[in-house]
Amino acid sequence: MAERLDRFMARAVAAYYARPATPFGRAGDFTTAPEISQAFGEVLGAWCAIVWQAMGRPDPVLLVEAGPGRGTLMADALRALGQVAPDCRAALRLHLVETSPALRQAQQRALGDAVTAWHDGLETLPPGPMLLLGNEFLDALPIRQFVGRGGAWLERHVAEGGFVERPAADPPPLPAPEAAVREVGEAAQALVAALAGRLAAQGGAALFLDYGPAESGFGESLQAVRGQATGLDPLADPGSADLTAHVDFAALAQVARAAGAAVAGPLPQGLFLQRLGLMTRAAQLAQARPRLAGEILSGAERLVAAEGMGRLFKALAVCDPALPTLPGFES
Incomplete structure (x- = not known):
């Protein structure tokens, strides 16, 4: 059948x-960006802190990761937040959207008591202002x-x-x-539309990093x-x-705007991460660990270089329209 x-x-x-x-x-x-460079999670943590300040420093605020893998990205983000933005770190309530029991166990090992709760989907998240990160999450949704x-x-x-x-x-x-x-990615569009409506009504921002073209097309x-x-x-x-497929960023931007949210991007990941200071952070890490300097710098370069992940991967943000221009998306 x-x-x-x-x-x-x-x-x-x-x-x-x-x-x-x-x-x-x-x-x-497969290997994702957080596994390639710890600077990736660290600069995304800093991104969250800046957006939190623009939101008016709500306390508490939900920090949500959709598809958190082994917890690597979030462990790096939380460590950076504790160092550079302790007030933001204290206000966060971490919620993870994950259906795999094996991966939930890995996330528990990586994050411990930092996790407030796990969820099978966004619909069970508690109400309130929210910051959401989704790295290579949308590409696994069915098409x-x-x-x-x-x-x-x-x-x-x-x-x-x-x-x-x-x-x-x-x-x-x-x-x-x-x-x-x-x-046609109906599942991704439905998820982003629901998320956009929530952010427009309750405040916050969502950042997705994934691969696909900037414009819709055939293929x-x-x-x-x-x-x-x-x-x-x-x-x-x-x-x-x-199983994965390219993300139709243009279609997602359209449904997000129709649901009342503002949209930033899509922007090439390389440009976005460089604006957030990823290469500067990688240079600091390389200086602190000279024996690993080559590996640290080459990993960071892979994330931003056009011939690596810098061009095919894109950054797309969906947010409360009351927020100013989000970091990394400045024209």
């Missing part, structure tokens, strides 16, 4: 993250794929390890070039990652590899 692609992807991703093995780091399936055939859109389903095409009940309201693929980006390798069949052996 054929299963719509987004439903197949949601089931496969849930099975993958339910495994006892952690997927992060050089020994895992639908439509294919242009004879001037109309057909939708991709999965059956017996391959794609089959079925008439689309709600096709994209766009012309359908022959054989063109259009991806197929679904991929499977396992053992640091890409190019794998995303439909084979569901649950054995991480």
Whole structure:
């Protein structure tokens, strides 16, 4: 029986993250920015402190991470906040959005009593002003794929390890070039729309860093990652590899504005992190640890260089429209 692609992807991703093995780091399936450089989490912690001040220094304030991995980013952010903004650190109530039991255990080991609560989704977060971080979170949310055939859109389903095409009940309201693929991330759009409405009403800001183009377009980006390798069949052996797709930042910005929030970006990650002082912080770390200086500097460079993660990855912020221009997004 054929299963719509987004439903197949949601089931496969849930099975993958339910495994006892952690997927992060050089020994895992992929490496994310917090695992590459501690300066990444530290400058995002400083970003939170500056935005908190612009919010009027609410106490308490929710600090939320969506998809917190092993807790590496948040451990680095909290350490930096304790050093440079102790008032902000004291006001924070840390909430983690995580469904994987294995990853919740890893986060508990990394963060200990700093965690106020875990959540399966944003809908159970308590009310109040909020700062949210999401690094490589949106790319794992399920997508639908439509294919242009004879001037109309057909939708991709999965059956017996391959794609089959079925008439689309709600096709994209766009012309359908022959054989063109259009991806639609309904789950990401719904999440950002709900978050935007909350931030507009209750105050705060959300920062997402992920990969994808700045403008919506055609193309197929679904991929499977396992053992640091890409190019794998995303439909084979569901649950054995991480499935991801490019984030449609333009679509997310549109739904966020429609929900009443302000939007900053998308901006190339390299430019954003350099504006936050990531390379300066990396140089300080390298000076303090001369034996590791080469590794520290090369890791930071990987995050900002166009040929590394600096161009493909983008930064997008959604916030209360009453806030001033957010750090890193200055024109």
